[in-house]
Amino acid sequence: MIRHAILGTVLAAALAGPSRPADNNTDRGPQDGALGYRIGVEDILQISVWNNEALSRLVPVRPDGMISLPLINDVQAAGRTPMELRDLLIKRLAEYIPTPEVSVIVTEVRSFKVSVIGQVAKPGRYELKSWATVIDALAMAGGFSEYASRSRVAVLRPEGRAVRRIPFNYDKVNSDSNEQVNFYLRPGDVVLVP
Numbered sequence: 001m002i003r004h005a006i007l008g009t010v011l012a013a014a015l016a017g018p019s020r021p022a023d024n025n026t027d028r029g030p031q032d033g034a035l036g037y038r039i040g041v042e043d044i045l046q047i048s049v050w051n052n053e054a055l056s057r058l059v060p061v062r063p064d065g066m067i068s069l070p071l072i073n074d075v076q077a078a079g080r081t082p083m084e085l086r087d088l089l090i091k092r093l094a095e096y097i098p099t100p101e102v103s104v105i106v107t108e109v110r111s112f113k114v115s116v117i118g119q120v121a122k123p124g125r126y127e128l129k130s131w132a133t134v135i136d137a138l139a140m141a142g143g144f145s146e147y148a149s150r151s152r153v154a155v156l157r158p159e160g161r162a163v164r165r166i167p168f169n170y171d172k173v174n175s176d177s178n179e180q181v182n183f184y185l186r187p188g189d190v191v192l193v194p
Contacts, residue, residue, distance in 0.1 A: 055069065
């Protein structure tokens with residue numbers, strides 16, 4: 001009985017992800033319900049307008065973040081949640097259709113990409129289908145090479161026109177000190193292993 005309780009506690013802790021939040025909101029991931037999924041470039045969206053097949057269609061998000069629809073032409077989709085885009089489409093279509101009913105479904109996530117470069121077995125760009133941590137990305141890249149500096153890993157995060165460098169010490173993640181958190185990556189992050 002005690003053994004099952006301990007196993008359940010360990011399993012719950014493992015599924016909970018990082019043990020404590022990292023500085024500067026670096027760990028926003030699936031546990032952050034307020035953040036929600038943001039549509040990105042290359043995602044595929046199913047736009048359905050109830051009782052109007054001519055306006056309903058499957059559309060890709062273009063490199064400029066826009067989608068194109070009949071009547072309303074180009075609409076900014078990237079950076080919005082599906083519900084925010086739905087509300088915008090309802091507002092734009094209301095000029096042409098009385099009380100339009102619109103749904104937005106992300107049918108394919110193609111925008112969640114991270115890169116792992118440097119001293120890893122398989123450097124490259126990886127397309128993710130769900131949230132991943134720094135260690136997840138390192139595992140996808142085949143782990144460290146023989147000459148990798150595990151204590152000097154950095155995550156390069158695009159923020160507008162700037163890039164923020166977030167230090168990541170792999171050796172401290174595995175220690176009992178809890179000095180380093182295995183935080184969640186965001187689309188566009190680059191994991192650099194010197």
